[in-house]
Amino acid sequence: METSERAFQAAQAFLLAAKGFWTTTLYDRLRAEYLQQCADQDRQPETVADVAEIVEGSTTYRYFAWLERHLQSAKYAGRYGLVPFYRQRQAQALETLDASAQDARLALDPGLDMPAYYMATDIHQHPGGVWSEPTAGLVYEHGARTTTPLLGGAHADLHTRFTEQVAAGGTPSRVLDMACGFGKSTLPFARRFPDASVLGIDLAAPCLRVAVKTAGDEALGNTRFQQGNAAGSGTDGGAFDLVTSTMFLHEVPPKVLDEVLDECFRVLEPGGRMVHLDFWHLPDPFGRFLHYGHGRRNNEPYMQPLAELDLPRILAQKGFVDIDIKPFNEVDGAVPDASVWRFPWTVISARKPTEV
Amino acid sequence: MSEREVSPGSRGETPRPEQVFFEDPALDRMMGVLLSLATEHCVLRDRLRAIESQLADSGALDAQALDAAFVAGPEDRKDTAAFVEALMRPLLGLQQASGATGAFSLARRRKS
Numbered sequence: 001m002e003t004s005e006r007a008f009q010a011a012q013a014f015l016l017a018a019k020g021f022w023t024t025t026l027y028d029r030l031r032a033e034y035l036q037q038c039a040d041q042d043r044q045p046e047t048v049a050d051v052a053e054i055v056e057g058s059t060t061y062r063y064f065a066w067l068e069r070h071l072q073s074a075k076y077a078g079r080y081g082l083v084p085f086y087r088q089r090q091a092q093a094l095e096t097l098d099a100s101a102q103d104a105r106l107a108l109d110p111g112l113d114m115p116a117y118y119m120a121t122d123i124h125q126h127p128g129g130v131w132s133e134p135t136a137g138l139v140y141e142h143g144a145r146t147t148t149p150l151l152g153g154a155h156a157d158l159h160t161r162f163t164e165q166v167a168a169g170g171t172p173s174r175v176l177d178m179a180c181g182f183g184k185s186t187l188p189f190a191r192r193f194p195d196a197s198v199l200g201i202d203l204a205a206p207c208l209r210v211a212v213k214t215a216g217d218e219a220l221g222n223t224r225f226q227q228g229n230a231a232g233s234g235t236d237g238g239a240f241d242l243v244t245s246t247m248f249l250h251e252v253p254p255k256v257l258d259e260v261l262d263e264c265f266r267v268l269e270p271g272g273r274m275v276h277l278d279f280w281h282l283p284d285p286f287g288r289f290l291h292y293g294h295g296r297r298n299n300e301p302y303m304q305p306l307a308e309l310d311l312p313r314i315l316a317q318k319g320f321v322d323i324d325i326k327p328f329n330e331v332d333g334a335v336p337d338a339s340v341w342r343f344p345w346t347v348i349s350a351r352k353p354t355e356v
Numbered sequence: 357m358s359e360r361e362v363s364p365g366s367r368g369e370t371p372r373p374e375q376v377f378f379e380d381p382a383l384d385r386m387m388g389v390l391l392s393l394a395t396e397h398c399v400l401r402d403r404l405r406a407i408e409s410q411l412a413d414s415g416a417l418d419a420q421a422l423d424a425a426f427v428a429g430p431e432d433r434k435d436t437a438a439f440v441e442a443l444m445r446p447l448l449g450l451q452q453a454s455g456a457t458g459a460f461s462l463a464r465r466r467k468s
Contacts, residue, residue, distance in 0.1 A: 010402030011395045013433070017440040018394075025441075029448050063447045066377040066387055074391055080399065297375065 002088045003080055011080030015071055016146050022067045027341040030060045034286055051289040069297040072125045075143065082143050083127050086135040093138055100212040108205050109227040117253050118203060125299050130181070131204035141182045141210050158330045162246065162277045163188040165328070165347065169273065172196050172242035176267060178230035178260065179203075183211025183223075185246035185277075190215065190223040196242075199235070201228040231259035237266050243274040249348070250279050250295075250306045257306065258314075265318055268352040274320075277328060280346035281307045291344055311348060320350035394443055398436065405432070 037054045038045065045051045055061045076082050086093050100106055114131060122129045130140045162185075166172075173196050177186040180200030190198045200223065202208055208225045215223050228234055230248070243264045249257060264274045282288045288307065295303030315323045328345035378384050412419035451457065 006402065006406065007399045010399045013402075013436055014395055014398035014440070017433075017436045018444065020437070021440050021444050026444070026447060059449055060447070062377045062379075063387075066384060069375055069377070070388060070391055074395065078392065078395065080395060 003085055008080050008085050011078075012075065012082075012146075015075050018067070019071050019146070022064065022071065023341045024339075026060070026064050026067070028339045030055070030058070030064050031286065031339070033058055033060055045285045047285055048289045048292055051285050055286075055289065065293060065297060068294065069125075072298060075146070076125050076139070077127050082139045083135075086139050086142075087133075090135055094134055097138075097209045097213050099216065100209045103212045103216055105215055105224045106208060106212040107224070107226045108208065110205075112203065112227055112229070114203060115229065115231075115256070117256065121299050121301055123251060123299050129204075130207055134206055136204065137182050137206035137208070137210035140204075140207055141184075144182075144184060159185050159188045159246065160192075161330065162328070162347070163192045166242070166244065166273075166275050167192055169275070169349075172240075172273075174240045174269075175199065175242045175244065176201070176233070176235065176240040178233070178243065178245040178264075179248035179251070180208075180211060180225065182207040183214050183225065185244070186211060186223060186225070187214060187218070187220065189244065190220045191218075194222060196222060198223040199240075200225045201230060201233055201235075203227065203229060231256050231263055233263055233267060235267050238269040238272075240267050241269050241272040243268055243272070244276065246277045248278065249276055250300060250303045253302055254305050254309065257302075257309075261315065261318055265320065265352055270352055270356055271354040272352050273349060274351075275347065275349040277345065277347055279303060279307065279344045280311070280325065280348065282344045287344065290341065307344070315350050319353065319356065321353050322349075322351040324349045398439065401439070402432075 034051070034055055037043075037058075041054070043050070043054065045054060074081060077084070118131070119129070124130075124140075124143065126136070126139065126143065128136060130136050166189075172193060175189050175193065175196050175198040177189060177198065177200040180186040180202050181204070183200055186198060186200035189196070200208075200211060202211075202225070205227050208227055211225050215225070230245070231252070249260070252260060268274060279291065282291055291307060292304040295301060311325060312323050325346060325348050328347045330342070330345050374384065376384055378387075408417060408419070411417035
């Protein structure tokens with residue numbers, strides 16, 4: 001029996017509210033218990049393993065971890081999950097994307113090989129991943145609206161805030177957005193820099209179709225989307241003065257990340273900037289413990305490897321200059337030790353030297 | 357299409373065993389049952405409110421006589437949040453009325 005739209009929305013609203021409880025009340029309780037345990041045992045944990053020794057046996061943590069895993073699973077794959085909802089309406093849902101197939105802004109590559117790591121894990125617990133079926137882009141777009149429940153409708157503002165931060169460093173004329181997905185990070189650049197040409201690349205054709213549809217709805221003439229691999233984009237060397245990505249670097253294994261950073265360097269013109277919004281190392285071991293646990297529980301296995309990389313050294317070795325890695329506030333007043341769970345948002349930026 | 361037809365992965369492989377968080381995996385699985393029931397409960401509550409609203413609009417129901425007439429928007433969200441609060445508060449493991457605490461067992465009371 002097909003799930004009614006109303007039932008779907010009611011169930012998703014429940015799951016979102018439950019995630020809200022998890023993000024605030026349950027997280028706060030877990031943190032309080034952890035701090036109390038540290039005080040009682042006169043311990044000052046320094047490593048994730050230290051924190052694990054204190055926390056992993058706690059009942060509150062077990063519920064915290066279970067809910068993190070299964071609220072997300074229910075959101076995507078449960079009876080009222082996004083994947084079955086869109087599968088049930090596939091023909092109707094895809095009609096909205098029909099026009100994008102002929103859109104000159106879109107260049108697909110049906111022969112593109114999907115990397116093994118990309119196929120091995122269904123990231124975000126999205127069954128089939130964001131690439132393997134036609135409705136995957138619509139599912140991803142819908143799911144991303146509630147990635148950070150406390151931001152609610154302000155989630156889109158996160159991208160605008162990031163774009164504004166990039167704009168403060170200068171106005172680019174040729175922008176590459178790596179792993180652009182359904183364009184949520186790309187389109188704010190296209191809007192903010194109307195005189196720039198903006199290219200988004202991604203492995204997932206279903207996501208790119210959504211991106212082009214949105215660009216078409218907004219009549220954005222300065223953006224194009226191309227199916228491709230950020231580790232080897234096929235674009236000309238020195239073709240861009242800004243290379244960016246949002247929540248991408250943590251999705252690739254270290255070896256691929258190394259190739260991606262090389263590609264950034266290659267496609268930047270001398271003096272060009274790269275600016276990535278991602279998640280990185282947290283000084284607080286409790287925060288790191290939860291961050292790494294999130295990676296495992298949310299099917300994002302490369303979150304921890306990225307957070308443990310010595311990025312300043314790696315970027316310097318690759319020849320980048322003006323390397324700057326700093327926390328990013330996704331909303332006003334966001335602080336690392338807030339009493340609500342949040343991602344360790346980080347802006348990673350560097351410049352290709354003027355003379356190489 | 358049933359939710360059971362949702363592929364566990366993109367490779368058509370046998371589903372992998374789910375992650376385990378509790379000392380007894382039975383609790384992991386029971387939590388899954390509870391989450392499904394809670395979701396269904398919310399769907400039914402929403403459905404009931406919709407029916408009440410339509411009946412009231414058609415005059416078949418005296419909306420004012422109802423304890424809680426259907427209210428759209430923010431009130432619905434508040435109601436859902438209150439339901440979630442009540443559902444999940446037991447996870448905090450705190451007593452609502454003060455009394456004996458700790459693990460419960462009568463195993464050592466051999467004289468009784």
